[in-house]
Amino acid sequence: MTKPLKQIHLAAHFPGVNNTTVWSDPRAGSHIEFASFAHFARTAERAKFDFLFLAEGLRLREQGGQIYDLDVVGRPDTFTVLAALAAVTDRLGLTGTINSTFNEPYEVARQFASLDHLSGGRSAWNVVTSWDAFTGENFRRGGFLPQEERYSRAREFLATAGELFDSWRGDEIVADPVTGTFLADAKAGAFVHRGQHFDIHGRFDVPRSPQGRPVIFQAGDSEEGREFAAADADAIFSRYATLEEGQAFHRDVKKRLAKYGRRPDQLLILPAATFVLGDTDAEAEEKAREVRRQQVSGATALKHLEFVWNRDLSSYDPDGPLPDVDPDVGDQHIARGRAQVRMYRDPLATAREWRELAEANNWSIRDLVINTGNRQTFVGSPATVARTIDDFVQADAADGFILVPHITPSGLDEFADKVVPLLQEQGVFRADYEGTTLRDHLGLAHPDAVGGDERAAS
Ligand SMILES: Cc1cc2nc3c(=O)[nH]c(=O)nc-3n(C[C@H](O)[C@H](O)[C@H](O)COP(=O)(O)O)c2cc1C
16 A cells, blocks of 8 residues: 655745845845735735744844844844734734743743634744843843753743643633633632742633644754654754755654654654745756855855854955864854854864865855855755655655745745645645644644643643
């Protein structure tokens, strides 16, 4: 018997603080005006995507006191944007990244439960522990937490939020059949949590929401991050979008589930992915090269290199050769508020490898960054891109993708119009929504369902 085809999950990532967005393109629009968010969300919903995704960056990225030259320098608050989007969409899931290091469980649980009510069961929470002490300086608690403590706080944060979501679960709540208002007895919303990070008690004031709990995403990649996801998440926002890396990550994480009493289908793996479409594969390749040059200016290339070299390289010519000094491997890192701090675990080896590559190909600093940086994941004609995405999902490199277009907000339109119909024809992507909640779209059981996820029953 042949294995049934896996259904692909697709989501749309509204780009945040980054150099993905190509500002110089005349089609590029605002990252602040609601019209941009609304256009993006409506396209995703028209294409029957599972959800819209917002990352979180609570401080602009900088190096040597300077903001990156191509970064988006503004980002409105996640809950405000998602609540507004709930009003202009009907089915699209709404996923917000909110960190567990600088927030409080009561406040965050209340916000997500409210969003779940207002959207009719479409909210999801991407729980991250956040980047660095530099970001922490924004908050009155100040500072940061070491890795181990961040995850211990994250675990307890999520468990506490779960207790709050569940504080309205039970027979004590009845909805008045005439007015629809909730009538509650003395137990409704009551909670007590006494733990290492949180010692709180009170009464949660948002009744149980349509999904019971929001869908939980996780994004960290370390050992601690992967265990956290295996124990507590419904989905992972991952960075591994190539076939081999995706398969390795998929295998690694799915095999961790059993020890938490969970099945592999209870955790979805959804890498971030970019795309460039053309009428032919060759045209798309040409466009992708152009987009990369627009995303990596000379100044961006130098900053990227400084990131690995961990020293000031501003006197170098981005169109010239790589520096012959070695990276500084001290504890202090030059980049602040930036994602990939842990990406280059051995900067000396990376520098050696890059020098060899640059010499062999006669690349300048900018050429090297363009050719080794995050390259577009799916490049080709709509038929090629549809086939490749399907191949990756069927080969368990992912369960779907969170797409990040390089034009905001219209960059998703072409994908919706040209690639989605092909996936639908291939029978691997829904022709219409079958349910109303995000759990329905993702094939995840409601926490109260019999045979649902064990975590929710605990
Ligand atoms: C794919 C991916 C996306 C992430 N997105 C965010 C984000 O939007 N906001 C944020 O503060 N941290 C984000 N994180 C960072 C994590 O919260 C975490 O702090 C960081 O990855 C370090 O933890 P780790 O060592 O477990 O990877 C992301 C991490 C990964 C791997």
